[in-house]
Amino acid sequence: MFTRFSPYWLWGLLSIFPIFWTYLVLASSNPSIVHILVHPSGEWAARLLIFTLMITPLSMFFKNSALVRWMRRNRRYFGVASFAYAAMHTVFYVADKGSLAQVLDELPRLYILTGWLAFAIFVPLAATSVDFAVRKMGRHWKALQRWVYVSAVLTLVHWASLNDWNSPLGAVVHFTPLVVLEGYRIRHHFAMRMKRTA
Secondary structure, eight states, rough: OGGGGOOOHHHHHHHHHHHHHHHHHHHHHOOEEEEEHHHHHHHHHHHHHHHHHHHHHHHOOOOTHHHHHHHHHHHHHHHHHHHHHHHHHHHHHHHHOSSHHHHHHHTTTTTHHHHHHHHHHHHHHHHTTTTHHHHHHHHHHHHTTTTTTHHHHHHHHHHHTTGGOOOOOOHHHHHHHHHHHHHHHHHHHHHHHHHOOO
């Protein structure tokens, strides 16, 4: 079933929210519509990032799952979609602030600085996600892509520190499954290394 699921259908599904948000910005008479869209666009960017990073450890649990194999084949698509959502989130944020001066004024705040740093890391990762870059960079490509974990940590802090850490529960709930799976993956990796050494 999943082998017949075209990437074009996947991109169509992943485009639903951005198309809807764009329509709202262009058609809504609500002057606060851009401000309203800042948070959902960021949350969905984080969700897609979490989902993308969960694929590898999930494949350790469900090695024979057709669904997980399909997810692995399309992992880069989900990662690029996460970047696209993050870019839209950034555009909404800058547009909501209305001026470069206000954007720079907020930059030292933890939840803003971590967001910008996470997005800055995301840019080269997305730019090198094409097959040409994978072939050209060789083994260096994987080393670069590992920076996605730094971006994920920054994203967690960015989300959790909103409103001066008064409501970090949403970020914690979303990131907990990823932390648990990655913890198991790291433990399994070191256990296998010690077994080979012994």
